Amino acid sequence: MRIIISRTDSIGDVMLTLPMCVWLKNNIPNATLIYLGRGYTQAIVACFSVVDEFIDWKLIENLPTSQRSEALKELKADAIIHVFPNKEIAALAKKARIPMRIGTSHRSFHLLSCSHRLNFSRKNSPLHESQLNFELLKPLGLTTIPSLEEVMSMTTAFKVEQCILPSDLLDSLEKNNKTVVLHPKSQGSALEWPLASYLKLANELVAKGYTVYFTGTEQEGDLFRSNLPINDNIIDLTGKLSLKELIYFISQVKNLVACSTGPLHIAGFLGVRAIGLFSPRKPIHPGRWQPLGINVHVLVYDPNCPICKKKKSCQCIQEIAVDSVLAEIE
Numbered sequence: 001m002r003i004i005i006s007r008t009d010s011i012g013d014v015m016l017t018l019p020m021c022v023w024l025k026n027n028i029p030n031a032t033l034i035y036l037g038r039g040y041t042q043a044i045v046a047c048f049s050v051v052d053e054f055i056d057w058k059l060i061e062n063l064p065t066s067q068r069s070e071a072l073k074e075l076k077a078d079a080i081i082h083v084f085p086n087k088e089i090a091a092l093a094k095k096a097r098i099p100m101r102i103g104t105s106h107r108s109f110h111l112l113s114c115s116h117r118l119n120f121s122r123k124n125s126p127l128h129e130s131q132l133n134f135e136l137l138k139p140l141g142l143t144t145i146p147s148l149e150e151v152m153s154m155t156t157a158f159k160v161e162q163c164i165l166p167s168d169l170l171d172s173l174e175k176n177n178k179t180v181v182l183h184p185k186s187q188g189s190a191l192e193w194p195l196a197s198y199l200k201l202a203n204e205l206v207a208k209g210y211t212v213y214f215t216g217t218e219q220e221g222d223l224f225r226s227n228l229p230i231n232d233n234i235i236d237l238t239g240k241l242s243l244k245e246l247i248y249f250i251s252q253v254k255n256l257v258a259c260s261t262g263p264l265h266i267a268g269f270l271g272v273r274a275i276g277l278f279s280p281r282k283p284i285h286p287g288r289w290q291p292l293g294i295n296v297h298v299l300v301y302d303p304n305c306p307i308c309k310k311k312k313s314c315q316c317i318q319e320i321a322v323d324s325v326l327a328e329i330e
Helices: 013-016 018-027 039-045 057-061 067-072 087-095 130-138 148-157 169-173 195-207 218-227 244-253 262-270 324-330
Strands: 002-006 031-037 053-056 081-082 100-104 116-118 179-183 210-213 235-237 255-259 273-277 296-299
Touching: 002 018, 002 057, 002 087, 013 039, 013 130, 013 262, 018 031, 018 130, 018 148, 018 324, 031 039, 039 053, 053 057, 053 273, 081 087, 081 116, 081 130, 081 148, 081 273, 100 130, 130 148, 130 169, 169 235, 179 262, 195 210, 195 218, 195 324, 235 273, 244 262, 255 262, 255 324, 273 324, 296 324
Parallel strands: 002 031, 002 081, 031 053, 081 100, 100 116, 179 210, 179 255, 210 235, 255 273, 273 296
Antiparallel strands: none
């Protein structure tokens, strides 16, 4: 059976979709799994051995309109799971006559495009995002949503691909095994801890003998690079690593600090000490979005924040103390 898993959004979302691929492989004999995603996430999916093929959605999206459904049809899929609802992909899957087309009933366009529509709420559910994805497997035989511990056990299929890092970066890793990655930005996908707090944390870590690495895209680095302290043990890696290199680099460090963003999820899957800084407000709280892994540590300023409890906009994440983060690293 050939199954397309469609999730054309960001790194963290893709990672929280991967465990359901393990269930598909384990429960559907001779299943071939095809991941339809954005090309920049391919390095993530490539680390997950249970996925057989990766298709870059942009390559299909760039085809003339008349050829797009044919491109999906050529995959000869028996089923497609719309984990991330996309109106165009849903319509193309129907036009390509994929027999089983699974999606949430909470998207009106699925009424016409999906053969199976599951009625569940992500926004109000107490389940983790990775567990919610399993709801979409019920038409394929799933009867019980796995516990979060069971989902976490499925992350062991994530195997880092070794690659060659720049020689100066390798030298710094060899010189000091007390290492921390600070990833201050999230490309707008999450509430962020203040940059001033990251800079203060970096200085305190260096004083305690750590080597600190700042990561992010080139554009994110432009926002804070000029503010980084001048110190041989504070290293700017923004815009310098490909995603494949970043994954391998994270596997070589001891700690990573970030808000709810892709590198935090990578660290979680790899067993690196992943310290996540979160707001307690639903639906962006850690119960929904914390990374999966055995070495994950979550910090919120006030779990009972009265503003967050009312689901109103709140910046209490900015009040998380530098000392609290330092204590988690130490």
